[in-house]
Amino acid sequence: MFERQLAAALSKEGMTEEEILNALEIPKEAKLGDICLPCFKFARTLRQAPPVIAAKLLPDVQALEFVARAEIVGGYLNVFFDRTYIAKEIAEIAENEIVGKNDEGKGKTICIDFSSVNIAKPFHIGHLSTTVIGGALYRIFAHLGYRVVGINHLGDWGTQFGKLIVATRKWSSIDEVAANDEYFLNSLYVRYHREAETHPEMDDEARAWFKRIEDGDKEAIAYFDVFKQVTMKAVGKIYDRLKIHFDSYAGESFYNDKMEPCLEILRQKKLLKTSDGAQVVDLEEYGMPPCLLVKADGATLYATRDLAAAYYRKQTYDFYKCLYVVAYQQNLHFKQLFQVLKLMDFDGADDMEHIAFGMVSMEDGAMSTRNGRVIWLQEVLDKAVEKAAKIIEEKNPNIVGKSAIAESIGVGAVVFSALWNNRIKDIVFSYDKVLNFDGETAPYVQYTHARCASALKKGGGYNVAEADFAAITDDEGYEVIKSVLGFGDSVKLAARLREPCYVTRHIVELAGKFNRYYIGHRILAEDAPTRSARLMLTQAVKNTIRTGLSLLGIDAPEEM
Ligand code: ARG
Numbered sequence: 001m002f003e004r005q006l007a008a009a010l011s012k013e014g015m016t017e018e019e020i021l022n023a024l025e026i027p028k029e030a031k032l033g034d035i036c037l038p039c040f041k042f043a044r045t046l047r048q049a050p051p052v053i054a055a056k057l058l059p060d061v062q063a064l065e066f067v068a069r070a071e072i073v074g075g076y077l078n079v080f081f082d083r084t085y086i087a088k089e090i091a092e093i094a095e096n097e098i099v100g101k102n103d104e105g106k107g108k109t110i111c112i113d114f115s116s117v118n119i120a121k122p123f124h125i126g127h128l129s130t131t132v133i134g135g136a137l138y139r140i141f142a143h144l145g146y147r148v149v150g151i152n153h154l155g156d157w158g159t160q161f162g163k164l165i166v167a168t169r170k171w172s173s174i175d176e177v178a179a180n181d182e183y184f185l186n187s188l189y190v191r192y193h194r195e196a197e198t199h200p201e202m203d204d205e206a207r208a209w210f211k212r213i214e215d216g217d218k219e220a221i222a223y224f225d226v227f228k229q230v231t232m233k234a235v236g237k238i239y240d241r242l243k244i245h246f247d248s249y250a251g252e253s254f255y256n257d258k259m260e261p262c263l264e265i266l267r268q269k270k271l272l273k274t275s276d277g278a279q280v281v282d283l284e285e286y287g288m289p290p291c292l293l294v295k296a297d298g299a300t301l302y303a304t305r306d307l308a309a310a311y312y313r314k315q316t317y318d319f320y321k322c323l324y325v326v327a328y329q330q331n332l333h334f335k336q337l338f339q340v341l342k343l344m345d346f347d348g349a350d351d352m353e354h355i356a357f358g359m360v361s362m363e364d365g366a367m368s369t370r371n372g373r374v375i376w377l378q379e380v381l382d383k384a385v386e387k388a389a390k391i392i393e394e395k396n397p398n399i400v401g402k403s404a405i406a407e408s409i410g411v412g413a414v415v416f417s418a419l420w421n422n423r424i425k426d427i428v429f430s431y432d433k434v435l436n437f438d439g440e441t442a443p444y445v446q447y448t449h450a451r452c453a454s455a456l457k458k459g460g461g462y463n464v465a466e467a468d469f470a471a472i473t474d475d476e477g478y479e480v481i482k483s484v485l486g487f488g489d490s491v492k493l494a495a496r497l498r499e500p501c502y503v504t505r506h507i508v509e510l511a512g513k514f515n516r517y518y519i520g521h522r523i524l525a526e527d528a529p530t531r532s533a534r535l536m537l538t539q540a541v542k543n544t545i546r547t548g549l550s551l552l553g554i555d556a557p558e559e560m
Helices: 003-010 017-023 039-046 050-062 083-095 125-143 160-171 174-179 182-196 201-214 218-242 260-268 302-317 328-343 377-395 402-417 442-459 475-497 501-520 528-552
Strands: 035-038 067-073 076-081 109-113 147-151 272-275 278-281 291-294 321-325 352-355 360-362 427-429
Touching: 003 017, 003 035, 003 050, 017 035, 017 039, 035 039, 035 050, 039 050, 050 067, 050 076, 076 083, 083 475, 083 528, 109 125, 109 302, 125 147, 125 218, 125 321, 125 352, 125 360, 125 377, 125 475, 125 528, 147 302, 160 182, 160 201, 160 218, 174 182, 174 218, 182 201, 182 218, 201 218, 218 377, 218 402, 260 272, 260 291, 260 302, 291 302, 291 328, 302 321, 302 328, 328 352, 377 402, 402 442, 402 528, 442 501, 442 528, 475 501, 475 528, 501 528
Parallel strands: 109 147, 109 321, 321 352, 360 427
Antiparallel strands: 035 076, 067 076, 272 278, 278 291
16 A cells, blocks of 8 residues: 555665565564565665665655654664545545456456366366356456456367267267256266276277267267257356356367468478377477377367467457466466467467466365266355355344345355465365355355445444544554555455455455454444444445455345
C-alpha cells in the first residue's frame, strides 16, 4: 500500500523509483511502522552511511499527506501512516461491491488453456486443479482488464475411441450409449481394459476402428460423435457447478487439418529428422529427448497437435501470453514443445508458459485414474455438498434456501482446497479438513462474509459524513483496514505469479482480522458516529471478501 507514491517521492540520484520499490519492506512487527526502507541497500552506490541516507530522506517522507511520522532506527527508515487518512479510503471500498478492479491489462490478450478434459475418459479428481486454477486465473486476469480467452483443449483424439467402439459393439449399442450417461460409457471402457488383458486381438480391432475415424469413415464418426456428446453433457454440468466458462472448445481433433503447415515449416527449416521411420525434432543440444511428431505409420501425436494449436492461437487471438494449466507430469512435454517453437522462430515462442501444479490424492490413499478405481469429481462435489447440508442442519436448521446454501458451501470447500497452496504442492484431500468452519477453508471465509451481512442488516445503514474514524483506527481496526486496502495488491501479485493462492490467503487473513475485531468491538455501538464507522468498515470487508471469493469461483451466501 502506498509503495508507489512513497518510491516516487523519495527517488533521487543514485536511488531510482524502481530500486526503492524493490527495497521497501513490511516491518516484522507492527510497532516498527507500516513500511520501512532498509537504507543500507543504497550505501554502496551513494557512498554514505545508512543512517545518513535515512536522515536525508526523512523530510520528504514526513511531507507526504498519508504519512503520520517516520523514524530512523539503525539503517532503517520506518514509516507510520496516518491512520485516519487511510481509514477514509475505506469509504470508497464500502461503496463499491467490486474491489480492486483495474485496467492494467487493457489491450492485452491472455489465452488460458485449462481443464482440457479427455473425452470418453472420466472427469476425475485429477482434473480438479487445472479446472479451478485455470478458472481463477481467468477471472483474476479479467479483473485486471485483460481480454481472456479460456480454451478447453479437449482430448478428443486417440486410440481410446477405437477401444470404445469395440466395446460398444460387443456389449452395447450406439443407441444405448447415447441414451445413457458418462458412467455407463466408462463402464464399457473399464470392461474393455479388463478383457483386453486376455484378448490382445481386441487392441488390433480398436486400432483399426480408430484408423477408420482418422480416415473420416461415416460409421466410425457416428460413434465418435456420440461419445463426445455424452462426455460433453457430463462435463458441462460440472462446469456449471464450478462456474467455469470457456470461450473455445477447440480440442485435439480440431487440429487434424492444421498440422501439415507446421510440419512443412519444420521441413523447410531442416528441423525434421527421420528416426526408425518416425519423424522427430532432435533436442539433444538442449538436454532433452527428441520430440516425436509423426509415427512410422503416419499417425500424428499430442505434441503435433499442440504445435498446430500454438500457431492457431497466435493467429486467431494475437495473444500477449499463452498459458497452459497442466500437471507437472507434463513438464517435459511443454519444455519440448516450447523449444521446438523457438527453433521454428514462432512469433510468440517467448510468451508460452506452462503453469504446472501438483497432484491430488484422497486421504484414504486412493489416487485418480486406475481402472475401476476412479474418483469422479462429481462424486466428490456431491459428497461435500451432502456433508455441508448436515452441518447446516446442526448449526442453523431454520435457514431458508438450505439446499442452495449447502451447494455453495460444499462446492466452495472443494474449489478452495485446490487454491489454498502454491500450485506446485501436492494435495491430500480430506472432506473434514475442507469443511472445517474454523479452519483455513472456504466455509470459514463464507461464514465471515455472512456475519458481515447479518451485522449490516441489523445496523440498517450508516452515514460516512458523520462516521468517527477514530472508532476504527485502534490497532485491531487498523489491521482490518490495511488488509482491505491491500487486497488489490494481492490480486496483482496473484496475476503476476500466476498463483491464485495469494487471493485465497488474503481473504482468509482478512476474515481472521475481521473476526478478531468483531469479537473485541461492538459493530452496532450505541454512539452513532462510532456505529457508522464500524458499519462502513464491515461493508468494506464484506465487499472485499465477496470479490475475493468470486475471483476464486466460490459463492458468498448472505446467510448460513
Ligand atoms: N488432455 C490433457 C490431459 O488431460 C491435457 C491437455 C492440456 N493442453 C494442451 N494443450 N496440451 O492430460
